[in-house]
Every structure is written in structure tokens, then in C-alpha cells.
Amino acid sequence: MAGRRRIPAPLGAHISIAGGTTQAPARAKAIGATAMQIFTKTANRWADRECDVVECKAFAAALAETDVRTTSAHDSYLINLASPDLLLRERSMHSYRAELRRCEALGLDFLVSHPGNYMDDRDSGLMRNAEAIGMALEAVPGKVRVLLEMTAGAGTVIGATFDEMARVIELIPEPYRSRTGVCVDTAHLFAAGYDLAGDYDGVWSRFDDVIGMDRLGMMHLNDSKAPLGSRRDRHELIGEGAIGEAPFRRIMNDERLAAIAKVIETPKLEPDVTDRAMLERLRSYIGVNERS
Ligand SMILES: [Zn+2]
Ligand SMILES: [Zn+2]
Numbered sequence: 526m527a528g529r530r531r532i533p534a535p536l537g538a539h540i541s542i543a544g545g546t547t548q549a550p551a552r553a554k555a556i557g558a559t560a561m562q563i564f565t566k567t568a569n570r571w572a573d574r575e576c577d578v579v580e581c582k583a584f585a586a587a588l589a590e591t592d593v594r595t596t597s598a599h600d601s602y603l604i605n606l607a608s609p610d611l612l613l614r615e616r617s618m619h620s621y622r623a624e625l626r627r628c629e630a631l632g633l634d635f636l637v638s639h640p641g642n643y644m645d646d647r648d649s650g651l652m653r654n655a656e657a658i659g660m661a662l663e664a665v666p667g668k669v670r671v672l673l674e675m676t677a678g679a680g681t682v683i684g685a686t687f688d689e690m691a692r693v694i695e696l697i698p699e700p701y702r703s704r705t706g707v708c709v710d711t712a713h714l715f716a717a718g719y720d721l722a723g724d725y726d727g728v729w730s731r732f733d734d735v736i737g738m739d740r741l742g743m744m745h746l747n748d749s750k751a752p753l754g755s756r757r758d759r760h761e762l763i764g765e766g767a768i769g770e771a772p773f774r775r776i777m778n779d780e781r782l783a784a785i786a787k788v789i790e791t792p793k794l795e796p797d798v799t800d801r802a803m804l805e806r807l808r809s810y811i812g813v814n815e816r817s
Contacts, residue, residue: 535560535595535786536807538800546631547580550587556801560595560743560786562637565627568601571616573623576630584631595786597635597672597743600624606657607641607650607683617641618657625665634786635742637672637708640684640693647681654683655696662701672708672742677716677751677758685717685756687735694740706742710790711749711768711776712761718754721772729781743786746773746807762791763803770810777810 537558540549546563553561566574576584588596601624604617621638628636638658643650658671673693678685683693690707697705709732715721719728732738748766750759764770776782789803 533559533808533811534782534784535593536804537561537593537595537786537788538804539563539599539788539790545580546576547583547587550584550591550593552797553593554591556797557804558800559592560597560788561591561593562597562599562788562790564601565598565624565631565633566601568599569603570601571603571620573620574627575623576627581630581632595635595743596631596633597637597786597788598624598628598631598633600636600638602639604638605641606638606661607643607654609643609645609649609653614653614657618661621657621661622664625661625667625669625671628669629665629667633669635670635672635706635708637674637743637745639674639676640682640690642681643683644681647683650681650683651689651693652696655693658693658705659697659701662697662704669704670742671705673705674708674710674745675713675717677713678718678756679758685713687732691736694736706740707736708743708745709741710745710747711772712745712747712751712766713758715749715753715768716751716755716757716759718756720753722753722768725772725775729779733781738781741782741785743788744776744782746776746787746789747791748773760791762799763789763806773807774810774813777807778812 537560539562540552549563608614676682676684684690748761748768750761751757
């Protein structure tokens with residue numbers, strides 16, 4: 526390819542925090558990552574925690590020893606900011622504010638959040654979700670940007686269509702809306718019925734029309750075990766699932782996505798080895814653009 530050489534966008538993986546958040550940067554380095562996503566607590570438990578000064582300093586020092594340029598946390602799976610159940614909603618909002626505080630303390634760029642489940646009525650759920658995000662951002666001022674993740678669309682989950690995601694963001698009042706964006710997970714998009722394999726350009730032009738490329742904050746690169754439109758969230762190794770290799774080649778060479786940090790959440794068959802291989806595979810696609 527002729528022209529200017531560009532620094533490739535940050536590329537990495539979801540990294541384990543076994544032993545504490547301070548252990549994650551070295552793991553990211555070991556697999557050659559330039560982006561890193563972590564949980565900031567045990568994701569499937571309510572128990573909350575704060576990050577103290579000692580942890581934050583050690584985390585920053587460990588991160589400085591790596592080439593990681595973009596960092597994100599994924600929020601707890603238990604949080605449902607769209608729930609009509611008052612107790613669950615209160616618990617979720619409490620936990621979500623703690624997620625934001627930990628991201629701020631650790632100096633992370635993004636908090637990736639799954640929109641909630643509306644349970645009863647979709648429109649009310651969208652409003653509850655947007656209101657809760659606005660309130661959390663109001664309660665925790667700072668720099669971290671909340672990225673709402675596109676979902677596969679199982680059950681009553683919000684955010685499986687571009688229209689619905691755009692609506693949630695629109696319902697978040699300014700100035701908090703400016704601190705939000707979208708995270709696109711390729712496996713979720715495909716399971717939700719967006720055919721990245723058969724209509725790559727169509728999917729992205731629809732995304733741009735409805736949500737806007739300027740709202741895209743980061744991407745999760747995962748192939749899908751589940752077929753197009755199945756609404757099932759099953760991640761597969763890059764190029765080895767129902768999406769296949771070609772769309773990932775397009776993504777790695779897409780000018781519109783050139784500055785967007787990309788993180789894999791693919792199965793870890795062997796600790797480190799699989800993730801390192803997946804990142805090498807994705808890097809090998811750069812400059813080798815196959816049009817499908
Ligand atoms: Zn997610
Ligand atoms: Zn997923």
C-alpha cells in the first residue's frame with residue numbers, strides 16, 4: 526500500500542486479574558498487546574471494592590513497563606441498569622458507580638457496559654437504562670468514557686440493534702451523553718443479524734447512519750460459534766467461526782477503524798499461547814486486504 530505509514534491502532538485482549546489488577550499489565554505484555562481490557566473485580570459477584578492508592582500506583586507503574594496504549598474495564602455481568610425491580614436497580618446503580626470509581630482511580634480510558642434487560646416493557650427499560658447511566662456519570666465526574674456494548678439480543682436485553690442503541694444514547698442527558706459511546710463486538714453484531722460476512726459495507730454504513738462512526742469507542746474482535754441472527758453469544762477463535770476470516774481482514778485494513786482500539790475475547794485454549802497467536806493472526810491481515 527502506498528502512502529503514509531500509520532501506527533497501527535491499539536490491539537490486545539481481555540486480560541486476567543488473578544492476583545490483582547497490578548498483575549494484568551505484565552500478562553498483556555507477554556502476549557504482545559498494545560490494548561488491554563480487564564475486570565476491576567470478580568465479575569459474577571456483587572461484592573464491591575475500591576482501588577486504593579497503593580494499588581493504583583503499582584498498576585500505573587506496571588502499565589508503564591508495557592506498550593499498552595488503550596485500557597478498558599468490562600463491568601460486572603450482574604449489573605442491570607434497565608431493571609424495573611427497584612431492589613435490583615438500586616444494587617446495580619450502587620455497583621455501577623463503584624465500577625466507574627475504580628476506572629477513574631486506575632486511570633482507564635473506557636468502561637465497557639452491557640445495556641440492561643428491560644424485563645417488562647422495552648421503552649420503559651430504555652429510559653431506565655439511560656437515566657441510570659446519566660446519574661452514575663453525574664455521581665462520578667472524571668475522564669473515563671462509558672461505552673455501551675452492542676449485544677447479541679437474547680431475551681429482553683437492550684442494545685442488539687443500532688436504532689435501539691442510538692435511542693439509549695439520545696436519552697442520556699447532556700453533558701453526560703458526551704462521556705458515552707459504543708463498543709462493537711463482532712460476534713454480538715453477527716448473532717444479532719448484522720451480516721458482517723455477506724454485507725460488510727452495508728453494516729458499517731448503517732452503523733454510521735444510525736449511530737455515527739464518531740460514537741464508536743472501541744471494538745471487541747470475536748468470531749462467532751453461533752450463526753447469523755441466532756441471538757446467541759458464543760465466541761470463537763478469529764477466522765474459525767461463522768463470521769470467517771475475510772471480515773476480520775477488512776476490519777484490520779479499514780481506514781474508518783484505523784484509530785479504534787481492538788480487543789479479543791476469544792477462547793483461551795492455552796493460557797497466553799492462544800491469545801498471542803490470535804493477535805499475530807490479526808496483525809498478519811494488515812496490508813493484505815481481501816475483498817469479500
Ligand atoms: Zn461484553
Ligand atoms: Zn460476547
